[in-house]
Amino acid sequence: MRTGCPTARNPLPLNKKSLKANGFTGFRPIDNLDFNRIPQRQGIFAVVRPDGFEPRFLKESTAGVFKKKKPSLSRDELAAEWVAEADILFFGKAGAGSQGNRGLRRQIKEFVDFGRGKPPGHWDGRLVWQLVDAEDLLVAWKELPPEELNAALAECQQQFTHQYGRLPFANLVPARA
Numbered sequence: 001m002r003t004g005c006p007t008a009r010n011p012l013p014l015n016k017k018s019l020k021a022n023g024f025t026g027f028r029p030i031d032n033l034d035f036n037r038i039p040q041r042q043g044i045f046a047v048v049r050p051d052g053f054e055p056r057f058l059k060e061s062t063a064g065v066f067k068k069k070k071p072s073l074s075r076d077e078l079a080a081e082w083v084a085e086a087d088i089l090f091f092g093k094a095g096a097g098s099q100g101n102r103g104l105r106r107q108i109k110e111f112v113d114f115g116r117g118k119p120p121g122h123w124d125g126r127l128v129w130q131l132v133d134a135e136d137l138l139v140a141w142k143e144l145p146p147e148e149l150n151a152a153l154a155e156c157q158q159q160f161t162h163q164y165g166r167l168p169f170a171n172l173v174p175a176r177a
Contacts, residue, residue: 005156014159015087016048016138024140030112031135038105038141044152045108045141047090047128047170055082056132063129064119071126078130081172083164089137090125090170091160093153096146104141127170151177 005014005022016027024046026038057078063071073081094107114120115129128134144152154177160168167174 005152005159014156014163016140019046019048019088019140019142022142024142026140027138028140029135030115030137030139033108033112033139035105035109038108039143040103040105041143042093042095042102042146042149043104043141043143044091044093044149044156045104045139046088046092046156047125048087048138048140049089050136050138053133053136055079058130058132061126061130062117062134063114063123063126064117066120066123066126069123071123072130073127078127081127081169083166083169086160086164086168088160088168090128090168091153091156091175092125093149093175094141095149104143108139108141125170127172150175 005019020027027048028034029050055078057075059072059075061070061072065071092107092111094102094104096102110120111125114123114126115134128137131137153175157167157171157175161174
């Protein structure tokens with residue numbers, strides 16, 4: 001399997017450098033994303049903090065409301081989720097969808113639109129949008145065959161948990177392989 005995350009056979013620390021070494025590309029700031037340059041195929045993606053980025057939390061999230069629920073958490077709840085040593089804040093996946101017309105480009109665009117206040121179809125990664133300067137965060141992606149997506153996302157989260165003792169900041173629920 002080619003998850004893009006270090007494995008027991010390749011035990012690099014899970015960070016921006018190891019993602020690059022394992023085939024992730026992009027690493028573009030959210031406010032500078034050219035969606036047409038993001039592949040349309042399926043894959044996994046990561047939200048990564050740039051060098052020098054320190055967490056400062058907004059009182060209210062910029063994200064859209066989901067099923068009449070506001071996406072904001074208290075500053076104490078956000079601080080409790082923060083993983084101080086980690087570069088990676090969130091892992092997501094982009095499948096084909098029921099109509100076969102989804103993929104990384106569409107999933108990442110919807111994720112960014114959600115952070116800019118549009119109503120989402122889900123609210124995975126919502127904690128990202130309660131960070132001051134979230135638009136400075138980097139997005140990286142890796143294309144994978146559809147049959148590898150769930151296992152790849154689960155492997156990335158497991159490797160992160162192995163290294164840091166918890167899920168990434170904005171992954172509130174573990175992926176299932």
